[in-house]
Amino acid sequence: EAAELGKGSFKYAWVLDKLKAERERGITIDIALWKFETPRYYVTVIDAPGHRD
Numbered sequence: 357e358a359a360e361l362g363k364g365s366f367k368y369a370w371v372l373d374k375l376k377a378e379r380e381r382g383i384t385i386d387i388a389l390w391k392f393e394t395p396r397y398y399v400t401v402i403d404a405p406g407h408r409d
Contacts, residue, residue: 372403
């Protein structure tokens, strides 16, 4: 879906960015959290707003 809208470079962020504005602008506005586990690890991915500098 990200590639179809010309946002292919955001393909990983696209998973956590749910707000329309986040996807359109390519920025994180709201904190998102995704947890999963593998046979060896517990993984938590956190996407939080920030600045380049």
